[in-house]
Amino acid sequence: MKLARVLLTMVFVVCFSAQFFPAAAGEQVTVVGWGGNWNKAYEKGVWKPYMKQTGVKIIQEEWMGEVAKIRAQVQAGNIIYDMVSVEAPGAEIGCAEGLFVKLPRSVTGDPDKYHPETIHECGVASDTWADVMVYNADFIKGKIPKSWADFWDVKKFPGKRQLYGQAQFTFENALLADGVPVSEVYKVLRSPGGVDRVFKVLDRIRPHVIWWNQTTQAMQNLASGEVVMSDGFNARITHEIEAEKKNYVILWEAGYFYGTDLWVVVNGAPNMKVALDLLTWFSEPKNQAGFSNNFAYGTGRVEAINYVSETKRAQLPTAPQNIKYGAPYDIEYWVENKEALEKRFKTWLSK
Amino acid sequence: MIRNAEDVRRWLMNSATCLVIVYLVLPLIVLIPISFTSGNTLTFPTPGWSLRWYSEVFSDERWINAFWNSVVIAVSSTFIASVFGILAAIGLTWGKIPGRNLIFTLAATPLIVPVVIVGVASFSFYASLELVGNRISIILTHAALSVPIVLTTISASLRGFDRTLLRASASLGAGYWRTFYKVLLPMISPGVMTGALIAFIISFDEIVVASFLSIGSQRTLPRLIFSGVRESLNPAIASVAMLLIVFSAFVLALVVWQHSRRVRLSNR
Amino acid sequence: MNDGIDVKSMHDRGRTPSQWKYVLCIAPMAVFLIVTFFWPVARFLFKSVDNSDLVSNLPRTVIALADWKHTDGIPGEDVFAALVQDLADAHANGKDGIVAQKINQRVVGTRYLVIKTARIAAKGGFAKEALRENVLKRFSKWGNIELWSAIANDLKPLTEFYLLMSVDLQKNPDGHYESVPEEQAIFLQVFGRTVWISIVVTLICIVLALPVAHAIVAARPNVARVLITLILFPLWTSLLVRTIIWMILLQGNGPINSTLQLLGVINKPLNLIYTRFSLYVAMIQVLLPMMIFSIVAVMRRIPVNLMKAALSLGSPWLWAWWRVQLPLIMPGIFTGSAIVFVFALGYYITPALIGGPREQMISSFIAFYTNKTLNWGLASSLSIQLLFLLVLVWLIMLMSRFVFLKRTEK
Known part of the structure; x- marks a missing residue:
C-alpha cells in the first residue's frame, strides 16, 4: 500500500500542485460551522470583531456534523479543521476517542458560570438551541393551547399535529405531555419502564401526527395549515416570524429542552494556538453575545445574556424569562441509548 | 370499424406519450420563470422579474469556487477514465482474452454498486491513505465510476472500426503512436467523445461520493447545492439549478452533434 | 522485396497478434479499478466482521x-x-x-x-x-x-454480531441465534420497504414506458428523433437538480398548489411533498428514460409485419399484442426493469430531500451509521445486504436471458 500511496501522490501532486499549497499567510485559523445564516451570524457578530482586534484571518467552513470526517482527518494525521462546532453527543464520543483537545480552565473559564450541559471537557457551547412547541395563530383562534398536554389533546384542539421523526426530542416532549415536569424527564426515562411509558403516550396521539424530517418540511406544514401545532427549532421559527411575517407563537412556558453544539479544537490542529486563543476570547460573555445578537440561539455563559439586546433576548432559550421552563438534553443518556432507542422508535414508526 | 378502433388506439397512445413527455420535461421548463423571480421565496406566479438571484450566484465566492472545483474534478476524472477506457477497450475488443465477458461485467460494477457504499468505502480507504480532504480522492473515485461508461461507448465504436486501416497505416511506415493518433483516434473519436461527455456529467453531477470525501474547500457544486437545500429553498438554488440545466443542454447538444456527424461520416 | 517482407510480417501480426499486448492494454484499467474501487469496497465490507x-x-x-x-x-x-x-x-x-x-x-x-x-x-x-x-x-x-x-x-477476531444485527438477529448467552426483540426489529422492515419502493417504481415505469416506446417506434424518423432527444434531456440533467425542482414544484406554496388554487380546484394547499407520492414522482421521473430506451432498443428489432399478420387473422388488438408483441418486448422490459430496480434500490439523495421519515431507504441508514454514530460494522453489514440483493437481481437477469434465448431459438 505504501508504494501505491507514494505513486498516486506523486502523479497527482505534480498535476495539481498549484492548488494544493495555499499561499502562506499570516496567522489564520479554520473554523467550521453549520453553514447558512448560522455562519453569517457568527461571521458578523463574532469572527469580524476578533479579526479586527487581533489581525488573525479566520477561514469559515461549513459541514453537516459528520464526526466520521474528523475521525478520518485525525487518524490520517492530515488535519484541515482547527475548530469545529459539533453536536454535543458527537463531541462526547469524539472526546472519548481523543479526537478533540481537552480544554484547560484558562481557556473556558469557570464551568460554574455556564448553563448546565453547555460546557464539556472538550468544548464550550457554540450555540444553545431548543426544540419548542409552536402553533400557527392563523389557524388556532379563540381557545389557545398552553401546554404539551394540550398538544396531545385532540378533542380540545382537533387537527393534525407534527413531531420530529426522531427518538430524541419526541421522547422528551411525550413525557412532558404526560405530566412529567422537565426536571424529572430523564429520571423517568432511566427508570425501568420509562421508555415503555413514552411509547404508550405516543400511541395515544399516533393517528394524528405527521412526522417531519427536515426543518423546511416542518415549516411548510405549519404555514399551510396542514398541521395546527408542531415542535421545531426555535431560531428557525423566529426567522419565519421575522422574515416571512408568519403568525407563529412559541410556547416557552409549555416546557422545552435545550441542546448545545460545542466548539471543539481538533487534536493536532495545524493552528492549535490560534484556535485556543480564539476560544479563550470567545469564552468572554461579551464576545459570545455577538452571536445571539444575530441569531436566535443562546450560548454557554450565563452572563452573555446581559449583552444581548432586549428584543433578541426574548427569543433565546437561555434568556432568564424562558430558561425557567427549560432543561438541557441529557448528553450521557443519549450517547448511550441513541442507537437502540432510535431503532425502537423507527420500528414503532413504521408499524 | 377496425379503422376506427385503430385511430382511437393511436390517439390514446399519442396522448399518453405526450403526458409522459410533459411529465419528464415540463418541470425543467417551469424552473425558468421561477429562477428569474424578484421575490425572496420560490413562489409561483412570481411577484416580479429580476436577475438578482443570478447576480447573487455570480458574485458569491462560494458558488464560483465550487463551480471550479467541480470542473477541475470532472475534467481530471474524465481524462483518467478515458485513458484507461481506451486502452482497455482496445484490448478487450481486439484481443482474444479468456473471460472477456466477465471482465466487462466486473468493469461495470462501479455503475451498479449503490453510490452510498462507494462513498463510505472510498472514504474509509482514502482516510487511511491520508488522502481525504483533497481533490485526488474525489477524482480517482469519480474516474472509477466513469470507467464502465467510457469502456462501453469506446468498445462499441471499436467494433465498427475497420482494422485493415491499421495495417494500411503500418504498411505506409507509421509507428504505433502515429497510427494511434492519426488513424485510430480520429475514427473512434465519436465514441470517445460520447463516453467522455457522459463521464464528465457523471462527475459533475455526483454528490454522494463528493460529500463523503470533500472536506471544506474542495466542496463541489452539487455538494454546495445540497447543503443549501437542506437549510431552506431559496431562489439562488433555482438559478444555480437553471445554470446547470443550461450546461447539460449544451453538453447534450454536443453529443447529438457528434452523433449526427458520425452518421454523416459513415454515410459518405 | 523489402516491402513485401514488411507487409507480410505486418499481415502476420494482424492475423495472429500476440495476445499479451492486449492483456497489457487491459492491465492499467484492471489495476486502477482494483485499487480505487474493488479494494476499498472489499476493505469496507470486511468491517462487517472485523472485531x-x-x-x-x-x-x-x-x-x-x-x-x-x-x-x-x-x-x-x-x-x-x-x-x-x-x-x-x-x-x-x-x-x-x-x-x-x-x-x-x-x-x-x-x-x-x-x-x-x-x-x-x-x-x-x-x-x-x-x-x-x-x-x-x-x-x-x-x-x-x-x-x-x-x-x-x-471476543474473537471475526464477529458475526453486526451481520446478525443487520437482519434483526442476535446471539443469546448460549451461543444460539434468536430474533431481536420485536421492538428493535427495524432492518428487515427497512429492507422490505426499500424493495417495495423499488418494485412499485419499476412497475409504474413499465406502464408509462410502453406507450411511449410504441409511439417512438411507430413515429416517422424525424419525430422519433425529437422524442428521443426530449426524453434524453432530463436524463442528462443533474439528479440533484431534478429532485430540487420537484421540491419547488410540490411544496405548499409551489406552482402546482398555487395553480390549483388559482383555478379554484382546491382551497387550501395539498400536502404533496415529503410523502411516498412525492418520492415516487421524483424517482420515476429520473428512472423512466432508462426503461423507455431499453424497450425501444428491443422493439426496433421486431418486424412490424408480425402484428399486422396477427391482426389480419382477425384477432383483437389487445389479444394480438398480448400474445405476439409482448413476448418479443419482454427481454427489453426485463433489462429495463433490472436497471431501474437496481438503481432504485440504492436511492439516497432523493428520499433524503423529498421523503418523510417513513420514506427513508436502506442507503440512508448506511449513511446514518457511518457519519453520525460511527458504527461502521453495522453500516458495512447493511451494505452487504444491499449488494446481496443486487447479485440476486443479476442472477435472475442471467436466468431470464437464458429463458428468452431458448424461446427465440424455438
Missing part, C-alpha cells in the same frame, strides 16, 4: 475469558484483573472510547461504565487485593451476567 477494535484492545481479557461460560456466574479475580489492566492500557492509548462504544453496541447503557472504569483503572484507583470486590462495589453493573456473556461471546 479488532475490541480484541486488540482487550488482549488479557480475551485470554482470561477464553474458558468462561455464562453458567459459571460472574467471572473471578483473574478476569477482573485482566480487564482492569486492559482498560487502563486502553485509556492510556486513547482507545477506551472505542472499546466503550463497541461494548455499548452489544449491551446498551454500558458506555460510561466502561469509560469510568477505564479512568479509575488508569489512575490505579482499584486496590490490588480483592480487586473484583472493589470493582463491583464501585460499579455494580459489572455484576451483570449478560454484560459478561455478551463480551465473552464476541
